[in-house]
Structures are given as structure tokens and as C-alpha cells.
Amino acid sequence: MTxxxxxTIRAITGWLExxxxxxxxxxxxxxxxAIRVQSVQxxxxxxxxxxxxxxxxxxxAHPSRISAEVVAAGEAGAYLRVGPMLVAALAPAPxxxxxxxxxxxxxxxxxxxFTLEAQ
Structure with missing residues (x-):
């Protein structure tokens, strides 16, 4: 595997998806x-x-922000802290x-x- x-990149991308x-x-x-994919839900x-x-x-919410109760598609609805790193859990829809x-x-x-009620 090179x-x-x-x-190889297509195969790895397929596995991620x-x-x-x-x-x-x-x-x-x-x-x-580094391969990043964006899923569409x-x-x-x-x-x-x-x-x-x-x-x-x-x-x-992000430590420097206030938590949002209404989010747009692609906005963070929550964050996961892993050591010093924060990873956003993104809303698939507004x-x-x-x-x-x-x-x-x-x-x-x-x-x-989080649970999201679609609007």
C-alpha cells in the first residue's frame, strides 16, 4: 500500500465514509x-x-462561547474534549x-x- x-486514497476515503x-x-x-471527508446527512x-x-x-459550548440552543447546519451543537483538544459535534441540519x-x-x-429537532 502506497x-x-x-x-489507496480513494479506498481510505471510502472506509471513512x-x-x-x-x-x-x-x-x-x-x-x-491527512484525509478529511464531509458526510451529508x-x-x-x-x-x-x-x-x-x-x-x-x-x-x-466552546469554553470561550455561550452554548447555543438553535443551530444552523454545520454549526457545533456540542464539543468533545480530548486532553487539550476540542472536537465539534456538528448539526447535520438546522x-x-x-x-x-x-x-x-x-x-x-x-x-x-445532542438531540436536534429539525426546523
């Missing part, structure tokens, strides 16, 4: 590749659960956040980061 081969992952960084033999008429993109401790775990709750990958 990281610079377009077939298939497993609902948004990015990966691989370093091998002096070559470093359809909005549900009712509420939908948004999964945590990574395991970490949930925060309702809506109102109706539920979110308490700040500091440890979530695993895919656990519910």
Missing part, C-alpha cells in the same frame, strides 16, 4: 497523508440524535437542540452528543 497512490468517520492522518515511511422531520465524532468529555448530556460526561464514539 499512501500517495490515488487508489462507510464507518462514519470524518478524518484520518497516517504517517508511514516519511510520507504523511438528511434531516428528519422529527428529532434526530447526533453522535459524538470521537470519544471524549462533552461540553455544551434545528433546535432539545437534549444534551451534562457537561463533563464521558462519551464514546457514536454516543449521543
Amino acid at each position: 499512501l500517495s497512490d490515488p487508489k 462507510a464507518y462514519g468517520l470524518s478524518s484520518i492522518e497516517i504517517e508511514r515511511g516519511g510520507t504523511r497523508v 438528511t434531516a428528519h422531520a422529527d428529532a434526530s440524535d447526533v453522535g459524538a465524532p470521537i470519544a471524549g468529555h462533552v461540553l455544551a 434545528g433546535r437542540i432539545t437534549a444534551r448530556p451534562a457537561d463533563g460526561t464521558l462519551l464514546g464514539f457514536g454516543d449521543i452528543a
Whole structure:
């Protein structure tokens, strides 16, 4: 497997999409590749659960901001703290956040980061 081969990059991208992952960084033999994909999710008429993109401790808002109850598509509805890093859990559609775990709750990958009622 050669990281610079377009077939390899397409295969890795397919795996990311298939497993609902948004990015990966691989370093091998002096070559470093970072691949990021953006998933497109359809909005549900009712509420939908948004999964945590990574395991970490949930925060309702970025430490320097106030938490939002209404979000646009692509905006953060929650953050996951992993050591010094924050990873946003993004809203797939515009809506109102109706539920979110308490700040500091440890979530695993895919656990519910927030519930979004589509608008």
C-alpha cells in the first residue's frame, strides 16, 4: 500500500465514509497523508440524535462561547474534549437542540452528543 497512490486514497476515503468517520492522518515511511471527508446527512422531520465524532468529555459550548440552543447546519451543537483538544459535534441540519448530556460526561464514539429537532 502506497499512501500517495490515488487508489489507496480513494479506498481510505471510502472506509471513512462507510464507518462514519470524518478524518484520518497516517504517517508511514516519511510520507504523511491527512484525509478529511464531509458526510451529508438528511434531516428528519422529527428529532434526530447526533453522535459524538470521537470519544471524549462533552461540553455544551466552546469554553470561550455561550452554548447555543438553535443551530444552523454545520454549526457545533456540542464539543468533545480530548486532553487539550476540542472536537465539534456538528448539526447535520438546522434545528433546535432539545437534549444534551451534562457537561463533563464521558462519551464514546457514536454516543449521543445532542438531540436536534429539525426546523
